[in-house]
Structure formats: C-alpha cells, structure tokens
Amino acid sequence: MTETNLRILLAARPEGAATLDHFRAVEEPPPAPRPGEALLRHRFLSLDPYMRGRMNASKSYAKPVEIGDVMEGQSVAQVVEDLSGTFAPGDWVLGGKGWQRFSAVPVHALVKLDPDAAPPTAHLGVLGMPGTTAWAGCTELAQPRPGETFVVSAASGAVGSVAGQIxxxxxxxAVGIAGGPDKCAYLRDELGFDDCVDHRAPDFPERLAAACPDGIDSYFENVGGAVQQAVWPLLNDFARVAVCGMVAEYQGDLQPGPNLSSVLRKRLTLRGFIVSDFPRAAPTWRATGARWLRDGTLKYREDVTRGLENAPTAFLGMLTGKNFGKTIVEIT
Structure with missing residues (x-):
C-alpha cells in the first residue's frame, strides 16, 4: 500500500484549557494486521467530550492517552484486508480505533454495519455510544415518568437531543437547556421538546424557573458549572439526577457544586454513570433506536468537519459549544 497513515497524537498534557499545541500530526506507514486482525480504512471519526479527560494523567475510570500516542476515538470504517475471512474488503464496520486513517483491529471487536439500513455515521451518534448513553441514563437512572418535568443540559448535543426525545x-x-436561540428553536420545532432555555441568557436562572413552574423531577446532567447551579434549587423532593458529563469543567475551570445537604433534605437520587455500566443497554438501544429511525419518529443532527487534519480544531470547538449536533470528522 502506497498510502500513508495520518495520525493525530497527544503532544503534551494540557494544564487548563487544551489548545492546538497539545496535538501533533504525523504521517506513517499503515499498520500491518496480525493474525486475527483486520486492516481498516477509517471513513468517519467520532469526537466526544470524554476525550478531553483522556488527555489528563489523573486517575479516572479509563486509562489516559500517553504523550506521543494516537488520540483515542471510535470510527466507522471499511475493511481493507482480513485474512481470517470474517469480513470482505469494502465491508462497513464499527470499531476503527484512534484519530488516524488506518487501524488494525481484532475482528471479534468489530460490528458489521448495513449502510442501507442506516447511514454509517448514525452508528457514531444516534445509534452509537451517545444514543446508548441517553437510553441508559433515561431508562436506568433519570426514569422520567408521565406528567413529570424532565430537564437535560447540552440538549442539542448527541446525548441530550436523544435523551429529551426518549x-x-x-x-x-421535556425541557432542554442549550446555547443560543437557533439550538433552542431546533429542539422545540424539530425534536418536539416542550420547552428550551438558552443558558447564555443573562437571566437564565429565572427563565429556567419559568419553564419549570412545577419544579424538576428528573435531570440529565451533561454540563455542570453555572447550569447545574441554576437547576439544583428547582429539584423536587425525590428527584432523580443522572450525571453523565461535566463539559463546562473539562478544561480545568472547576466550579463549586451545590450544597449536598439538599440530597438529604429533598431525598434526591444522585448517580454518576458511564455507558459501559449498563452493557445490556447497547443491543436494546440499537434495536429500539433503529426502529424509531425507520418510522421517522427519532430525529438527529450531525456537525461534520471534513479532513482528519481538522479534527483538533473541531474537537476544541465542540468543548466550547460551537458544534450543532453530533460532532463527526469525515476522513478524506
């Protein structure tokens, strides 16, 4: 193969906000697959907020990316070569690894995709990890009930937009919290949210209270920071809080949280989670979400950047809310 493998590496660990200087691009030969592996050509790369945590060396639920290693990420890809015969050249699969053009991945870790059943990019967003996260957070933890008020932050993003529809x-x-009037209009007019509040408004806490006149019974947390501060006083007794992300604090801008005496006083249920905590959620959601996509009742939006070399810029923009929908890089 004469093509090279463009790879985006972690150049240094950020102290505070990540910048373009924390990434480095290199061109290398494509990897040679070992027995039991398939060589993949990545077509679309998923960019997700959790990747910011992988850039740090602090202890977490997953191992950090080492300096000089390729940035972590999942791709939909096409098979170039599979000597085991499990996949044919050209097959679409989910499971490409890293911010790079090619990867060699064990065939048992790959999921074959039918590009005629759903667009391949859907398996990085609405039918993939973000959609599964929304499903698990709603059905297992937040558990919205008929007649209750459910609030989700980062509501126009890949997880929040699906959570509100569920x-x-x-x-x-369903009340969404999003950044800007265009995102709020999209949530109300296209996704069917009952209301949406712009967290950039100077009177955001008052607007949120007006949108939730009966308080909040379940909250899907994706942001933290000032948004969390506005939500907390509105939580009703016995409210359920599913803590999925804290994107407002991923760049090192840690903010004080609410006084946890309210957990006792209001008898709140508060649970942080990652999607792998609920392994049964993935196959259930893939089947359920695919059915809703086919009948047109599940809607989604993608924010696609062209060119792997532009992945760092797209990633940093996502962390500051510049994306509109699921952030994806088309690897040309």
Missing part, C-alpha cells in the same frame, strides 16, 4: 416518549414534559 423522555417525551416515556410521557414526561
């Missing part, structure tokens, strides 16, 4: 199907009143 909550409405479960009978709850």
């Amino acid at each position: 909550a409405r199907r479960m009978g709850a009143r």
